[in-house]
Amino acid sequence: MADYFDRITDKQADLIRQAQVFFVATADPGLAPGTNGVGAVNVSPKGGVPLHVLDEHRVAYLDYTGSGNETARHSMAGGPITVMVCSFDRKDAAVVRLYGHATVTPIAESPLAGQLLAAPAENIALPERQAIVVDVESTVTSCGYGVPVMTFGAQRTVRERGRRYKVPRKA
Numbered sequence: 767m768a769d770y771f772d773r774i775t776d777k778q779a780d781l782i783r784q785a786q787v788f789f790v791a792t793a794d795p796g797l798a799p800g801t802n803g804v805g806a807v808n809v810s811p812k813g814g815v816p817l818h819v820l821d822e823h824r825v826a827y828l829d830y831t832g833s834g835n836e837t838a839r840h841s842m843a844g845g846p847i848t849v850m851v852c853s854f855d856r857k858d859a860a861v862v863r864l865y866g867h868a869t870v871t872p873i874a875e876s877p878l879a880g881q882l883l884a885a886p887a888e889n890i891a892l893p894e895r896q897a898i899v900v901d902v903e904s905t906v907t908s909c910g911y912g913v914p915v916m917t918f919g920a921q922r923t924v925r926e927r928g929r930r931y932k933v934p935r936k937a
């Protein structure tokens with residue numbers, strides 16, 4: 767059974783700070799599913815950088831180039847954002863979801879640049895793009911029984927990125 771909160775609790779903050787990966791889902795409020803081959807909801811895994819708990823109503827992370835920029839596009843259009851953090855530990859099943867809206871700022875212009883750049887991704891080897899700050903309106907915790915037990919091996923390096931879905935661009 768889920769528990770609902772109007773802020774990030776201390777227990778939630780502990781889980782967030784320990785997470786090796788988190789997931790970000792955004793929606794464009796004006797885009798219908800299937801429009802121009804783009805869905806109305808985007809979900810992205812984020813690894814290599816921490817999700818910083820700024821206070822009980824805000825989190826932030828450093829975003830890199832290298833993929834589409836749907837999170838920024840949806841956020842600038844006023845769409846909602848959900849951040850999900852899971853525990854993959856055998857003894858500590860848990861899921862935390864943070865609901866709110868995000869502000870996107872080029873990293874060079876962000877007042878959080880120093881804090882975010884102090885914990886950069888070690889192996890992404892791509893330029894930092896922007897600071898994503900989520901104003902958290904509510905949170906939900908759930909049991910996490912559907913989350914598999916997994917151990918963290920390492921963050922992916924550039925050589926290990928793989929190219930399964932990368933199509934060479936024509937010049």
